[in-house]
Amino acid sequence: DADVTQTPRNRITKTGKRIMLECSQTKGHDRMYWYRQDPGLGLRLIYYSFDVKDINKGEISDGYSVSRQAQAKFSLSLESAIPNQTALYFCATSGTDRGNNQPQHFGDGTRLSIL
Amino acid sequence: RKEVEQDPGPFNVPEGATVAFNCTYSNSASQSFFWYRQDCRKEPKLLMSVYSSGNEDGRFTAQLNRASQYISLLIRDSKLSDSATYLCVVNGVSSNTGKLIFGQGTTLQVKP
Numbered sequence: 001d002a003d004v005t006q007t008p009r010n011r012i013t014k015t016g017k018r019i020m021l022e023c024s025q026t027k028g029h030d031r032m033y034w035y036r037q038d039p040g041l042g043l044r045l046i047y048y049s050f051d052v053k054d055i056n057k058g059e060i061s062d063g064y065s066v067s068r069q070a071q072a073k074f075s076l077s078l079e080s081a082i083p084n085q086t087a088l089y090f091c092a093t094s095g096t097d098r099g100n101n102q103p104q105h106f107g108d109g110t111r112l113s114i115l
Numbered sequence: 116r117k118e119v120e121q122d123p124g125p126f127n128v129p130e131g132a133t134v135a136f137n138c139t140y141s142n143s144a145s146q147s148f149f150w151y152r153q154d155c156r157k158e159p160k161l162l163m164s165v166y167s168s169g170n171e172d173g174r175f176t177a178q179l180n181r182a183s184q185y186i187s188l189l190i191r192d193s194k195l196s197d198s199a200t201y202l203c204v205v206n207g208v209s210s211n212t213g214k215l216i217f218g219q220g221t222t223l224q225v226k227p
Contacts, residue, residue: 042202042219043159058214090158103149103204104215106158 003027006091006107013081014115021076021110023091031094032074033104034058034066036087043090049074081114088112118142121203121218129226132193136221138203139185147206148179150188152199153220159202162188193225 007022023032034046035058045058047066055066063085065077078085088111092104121138128134140148148165163170165177165186176189186205190197203218 040219043217045214048214088156102147103161103164106160109156109158111156 004091004093004105004107006089006110008110009108010111012113012115015082017081019078019081019112021089021091021112023074023076023107025072025091025093025107027093027095027105028071029093029095029105030071031096031102032068033092033094034064034074034076035090035092036060036085037090037109038087046076083114086112086114117218118216119203119205119218121201121221123219123221125222125224127224127226128193130193130195132225133189133191134193134223135190136188136201136203136223137185138187138218138221139183140203140205140216141184142205143181143184145205147215148177148186149204149215150175150177150186151202151204151217153202154199159217162201190223193223195225195227198223198225 004025030051033048035043037043044060046060046064047058049055049068052068067075088109090109091107094102094104118141126134150162151159152162153159163172163177165179167179169178174191178187200220200222202220204215206215
């Protein structure tokens with residue numbers, strides 16, 4: 001089983017719809033992240049959370065919201081989807097056992113298309 | 116100036132070749148450096164961390180030059196399976212955030 005699981009893997013929906021992307025992890029990491037990836041732009045951070053009570057905006061948080069329901073779960077919502085939110089979305093986790101010098105571990109990604 | 120810059124390539128090399136990628140970063144306070152590998156439409160996967168003294172993992176060697184603010188990745192004896200995009204990753208401006216900044220990636224295509 002994957003350590004970081006994203007659902008759904010693919011989603012096609014219409015403009016204006018509310019969408020939720022789920023992420024769960026079995027790594028026991030405190031830190032979780034949501035990124036989107038677009039061709040030519042690399043990975044961009046949407047939101048991140050260092051524990052259940054901590055939520056922080058990343059560089060492109062407008063149009064998105066998140067919920068950290070438990071240490072192992074971090075969901076991303078698009079309240080009213082628009083076509084330029086079509087992208088590949090990744091959830092990632094990292095530990096803190098050696099301070100902040102920790103790599104991140106990614107889920108398989110969710111391919112989202114907004115028509 | 117981008118916080119992390121890479122030559123996007125593509126680098127097209129024959130099997131067995133040695134290829135090197137460089138990456139520059141803008142924040143001199145950065146403390147953590149990584150190389151990730153990403154296959155087409157797949158998630159990024161950690162290839163190796165980059166340490167100040169340089170480090171090697173089989174055919175892969177990573178180097179860090181703090182004075183010039185660049186890191187490099189050397190791949191020896193390239194295999195077809197090395198074809199992928201290689202992402203240079205640096206920790207963010209404020210070191211207590213755990214945020215990582217990703218370069219756009221360098222594409223490598225190894226040909227028979």
